[in-house]
Every structure is written in structure tokens, then in C-alpha cells.
Amino acid sequence: MTLGSLSQMSMANTTPPASPSSTAARSAPEPHDPHLGLEEVMGETALVWVRQRNAHSEAVLQADPRFEGLRRELREVLDARDRIPVVARRGAWLYNFWQDAQNPRGIWRRATMAEYRKAEPNWEVLLDLDALGKAEGQSWVWQGSSCFSASSTRCLVALSPGGSDANVVREFDLATRAFVKGGFSLPLSKNRWAWLDADTLLVGTAAPGDVVTDSGYPRAVRQWKRGTLLAQAQTVFEGQQGDVWASAWSDRTPGFERAFVSRGLDFYRNELFLLEGSSLKQVPKPADAQVTFWKERALMRLRSEWKQGERVWPAGSLLVMSAAALMEGKPDPVALFTPTAQRSLGGYTTTAGSVVLSVMQDVTGRLEVRRPEGQGWTTRTIPVPNTGTLSVAALHDPSVIEDEWAESLLVNYTDLLTPESLLLARADRAGLENLKAQQGLFSTQGLRLDQRFAVSKDGTRIPYFIVEPTGPRTKGPKPALLYGYGGFDISMRSTYSGGIGRGWLARGGVYVVANIRGGGEYGPTWHTSAVRENKQRSYDDFIAVAEDLIRTGVSTPTQLGIRGGSNGGLLVGAVMVQRPDLFGAVVCQVPLLDMRRFHRLLAGASWMAEYGNPDLETDWAFISRYSPYHNIPPASGDGARKLPAMLLMTSTRDDRVHPGHARKMAARLMERGQSVLYWENIEGGHRGAADNGQRARMQALEYTFLWRQLAGPFVPSGTPTSTAPQTGAGR
DSSP, X not given: OOOOOSSTTTTSSOOOOOOOSSTTOOBOOXXXXXXXXXXXXXXXXXXHHHHHHHHHHHHHHXXXXXXXXXXXXXXXXXXXXXXXXXXXXXXXXXXXXXXXXXXXXXXXXXXXXXXXXXXXXXXXXXXXXXXXXXXXXXXXXXXXXXESOTTOOEEEEEEEETTOSOEEEEEEETTTTEEOTTOOEEEEESOEEXXXXXXXXXXXXXXXXXXXXXXXXXOEXXXXXXXXXXXXXXXXXXXOTTSSEEEEEEEOOTTOOEEEEEEESSSSOEEEEEEETTEEEEOOOOTTOEXXXXXXXXXEEOSSOEEETTEEEOTTOEEEEEHHHHHTTOOOOEEEEOOOSSEEEEEEEEOSSOXXXXXXXXTEEEEEEEEEETTEEEEEEOOOOOSSEEEEEEOOOTTOSXXXXXXXXXXXXXXXXEEEEEEEEESSSOXXXXXEEOOOSSOOTTEEEEEEEEEOTTSOEEEXXXXXXXXXXXXXXXXXXXXXXXOTTOOOOOOOOHHHHHHTGGGTOEEEEEOOBTBSTTOHHHHHTTSXXXXXXXXXXXXXXXXXXXXXXXXXXXXXXXXXXXXXXXXXXXXXXXXXXXXXXXXXXXXXXXXXXXXXXXXXXXXXXXXXXXXBHHHHHHHTTTOGGGOOOOSSSTTOOOOOEEEEEEETTOSSSOTHHHHHHHHHHHHTTOOEEEEEESSOGGGTOSSHHHHHHHHHHHHHHHHHHHHOSOOOTTSOOOOOOOSOTTO
């Protein structure tokens, strides 16, 4: 979820509420909240409460005999040496960031393609974050790099304290492997930046004193020249406070150098401007369409249908047109992809002369290449496995004129039972090379992967992936873990996870991934059908999958656990209070839960296009029906229902989804007498953990909780077992 900062602004209790969209709109009354003090992220009273809850949860879960074995195995998975290094090419080098047992915070490194092909490449280390953190007394977490061109040695490196979205940006010299003294340096904030030329940046900052949006992101873009003060940088664009953000980027393709500024109107709509000198020329496009420029052409991906003359292009299409014609307001679109009921566009990438499409057919991947030829376009399919998840990255470096890798592609394949493999393909001709393959991290013998469909409340077929044991001795319901997300046009795919394998599948559990509405599995209409007043459809879909698992005998309500994070945390929180009879355990990670105040907390205002504006009476009417924090049923009396055991997890350094959501939900459940466990990692940001040691501990806590609740107390080998699960999270 692209849903901040350790600066004074972003770590404060609230951001300003968004203004009603109409002066005629009526404001919804805000319910009394006795737990507002827990929104004080670094408040001493709140932190005392956090430390007490952490101590209780650790005492319960780390004392379980399963915990240490899980933690050790999960750490082995995270530190596995044969993980495939993810690389980005620039010139003659492939760059990678790597974490393992010897490098907990990680190293930034590079190798040539000849070295990368080897089983044990000889990497050149550029920056050691553990050494840097020790020297500077700071807990640095890597957030990426951006280099000017293949011929330049200058890069910008982003570092986050503790894993927050906020970062500092420093200029780094690849030749000296050191930060540039007196070079470009951005202060701690939710920074946006792009190279305009070797001595000029386009920057957006959200530090104290800067103009920011209600969401806490940069509101202005400035042009900053080397050797001058950032405060003196010329403002080239400034948006409105109610926008989501302002950002900029540049295209360094020789002969087609361009720079762009984007004004984020909301999470899905933007205005795009071409920066020419100091003036801006707006790109005429639908507000919710994504446009990228590719040499003399423009590519437009539609989120809603677009009418041009007598032709209507459906939502989910990818169109190509002349960039000049588009800028003149006379586009001449040709469709490179149009969706069907089963086919959607997962994404695309470009080489020097091709557009490579990642197509999803019922949530499984295919790769198709479109190349211009004469007045038309040719189509070719890359013959790679298409029963799981494919991802593709172009190796082309636009800044290299004579590029031997201009049509080369790195193709990654995986599914829930197949470790990652990496292939080298060509967009312009046939030919595949097996580059790397990860070894299995758990035994898949006796496990089967299927795709099934449940039927939601309104009759919609909802696909889900399921991995379960097979064979005559594995019959009968089992502990099952159901995962979902259902928001922000993000697709859940069938991907390999050694952590899920070791922590769940290898111990006899069933694992399920639900492809519910709100995601992007069937294109933008799959997403938009479950936003705002229709958000309940996401929850109905998830409930339908749970009911299907129970109806078909895969699991039982006392054995069925659910897990979700961020928007997925909202999902599991909502279905828990709506249908507590279906679940035996809930793991809720870095969640949204208080939907009355989500838009007032950190980056929350940026998500109103997804959920609505709770300040408006009309919007609060539908938000209030599912907001987990406001719909916890009573423990006794009218409407009383027993809730499943719950583990809430968040991070103090999460400056995207406020930790107050999880804190307040735990407090309200405790008031109710609910057995709930709460654990807050001090570091990690929205990802929850800053290094593999923290990740292994966090995951071990989750799996220990799930096994305790869904399979009962630990029983040593050889001892008769009982199938009765635990009855409370604190037991």
C-alpha cells in the first residue's frame, strides 16, 4: 500500500483534516474517543503503555516452545545465500542492495553481467550501511539510489532513520565510494527528487517550514542548482494544500531529454506537466490515466473508459500514440492491450524498441511483446511458464546510445510452491538463458497448489490460491491461514515464500491467498467496484472465501486464521467484527482501524479517494458501517458476540499508517475483556522491521500465536495430541 517522517510535522499527533468537497456538505459528528492519548507517537504515557503490552506479549509467545525454533528457521530463510539478487542496470554495471547475517542493515554493491552470471559473483561493495550507522551513531535503513547517467559517477542515496518513509538524501561518488563533500543533501523529510542535469536537481521536500499537503507530502517542486542553498532553489510548481503530493522526474534518453512535474489531485488522479525551461505545459490526458513518454511516442494506461471521436477505449487499455500529437491535443491512439473478462494488464516495461506487457489471465502471468513495424505493431509471446507469477525488467539503459542490452529482459518466475528462477530473454527475438534459480527452502513433497473460486454475496466469482497437503492420511480439516489485501489496485499473486513454507506449510498448515475486489487482479474495474461506498464488497469477498474453506472441509472456524497488513489490516479487522464466528485467530499488521480519524493521521488524507471523507456526513454514513474501531460488538447483552483471539502488530516508526490505529484498537478490545496481544516494534516503519533479525523475530511471534490458537498447546514428539485449540490469546 503506497499509503511521513520523523520530522516534527509527521510525527505529530495529527495532520489537518481535509476540507469538505462542497460548502453544502454537512459535517459528520465525531464520536468521543477516550484513547486519543495513544495517538501521541512518542508520548511517554503512550510509550509506557506500549512497553507494558510488548512485555506481556513477549512473555506469552516467546515462552512457547515453538517460538525459538520458528525464529531460527525464519532467520535462515531470510539470510539464505542463494536468494536471487535483484539488480538494476546502469552502464556496464548491475547494482544490488543485499542484507544477510553478516550485513544486517545491508550493503550496496555492483557487479558486471559476466560476474552476475556466476554462482558466486565477485561483488564490488560501494556502501556498507552497518559501518555507516556505527560511524554516525544512526540506525540507517536503505531506501534506494538514483544515478545521473551511465557516464557519471554521481548518485543520490536515500537513507531512513529506523525505516520510516522519511529519509535524508545525500550525493555519493562511485569513484571514491564516499559521500560528496559539499554535494547535494536533502534534510529529513518525505523527499522527492530527480536529476535534471549533472548539476541541477528537481526536488520536493516536506521538512519543517516547507509547504506540504494535508497528507504530509511535498506540495512544491523546486529547481536546485549545485553550489547554491536549498532555500534559494527556484520554485517551478506549487500545488494546493488539499492535493496528495507534488513530484518530478526526468527522461535522460539522448535526443529526447524531458522533465515532468506531476500534481497528485488524489491517489488515482493527477495533472502532468512538461517542464520546458522555467515554464510548464500541461499534458492533455484524462486525470486518472497514467502517461509515460517513450522517445517520439507516448503510452497511456486507462483507469476509466476514454472516448475519442466515435471510439470508446475501455478501462484497463494500454494505448500508444505520437507524443507530439498528444501534446497538440490531437491524439492518434492505437491499442497495444485491451482487457477482457479474464485478461488484465498487470504492468508493462519498455526496451529500446519494444513494449513488453505483463498480462494476467485469471491472476496467472503471461508475457507479450509489441514492436512497431511499418504502420503497425507486431505481437509475440515470450515462451516462459504461465501458471504462476511473472515479473519482467528491461536491462536497457536509455542513457547508453550503443547498447548491447537494448532489447534484453530479466524475467522472474515463481508460484507458491516454486522457488524463484531468473531468465534472460530478448524482446526482439527468441532465446532464453537460465541465469539463476533459488533452491527450495522447504519440502513441497505432499503439497498441492490449486486455484479455486468462491461466490461472493452479490454472485461475483472470487478466485483464490490454496496450498494444502495431499494423500489419504491428510484428509480432514486442518489449521488454515487466509491472507488478503483488497485495496489500492494492488494484486495478490501466487509467489514463493520460504517464511510461509517453513513457518506454516511444513508444519502441516493450509495456506490461502484471496484475490478479492479492491485489488487489481482483473484490472481497474475490479478495484473501483470496491471503493468508497462499495468498500464492503472487499469484506464480503473475503468472507465468501472463508465460508468456502469451511464448506468444503478444508478447515473449521476454530482452525481458520486470517492475516493482513495495512489496508489488509483494515480488511481482517472489519471481517473479524462482522463475522467473528468464522475465525479462530486474527493477525492484524500495521493496520488502519479507526476510520473516523484515518484522514487526520500522518499520510491518511491521501487515501480518501479509496475510502471517502469521514468529515462528510454522507461518507461517514457508509464508512461507519465497517470501521473496526467503531463496530466492536459488546461482550454481553444485546448483540453480544465472542471475538476470535487477535494479535495486533505495528511500528513506532511507521510514519505512513499511524501506530495509533493498532494501539487504540488493542485498548478498546482490552476494555471489552477481550484476550488480545499487542506488539510494537520500535523500528521498521510501515514494513514493520528494519533488518532480518527483526523480521525473523516478528514473524516467529506471528506464527507462534497462530499455532497456539489454531492447533492448541505445544505437544512434544511422541505425546498423544489434542485437537482442541487455545481459547484465548493471553493463555
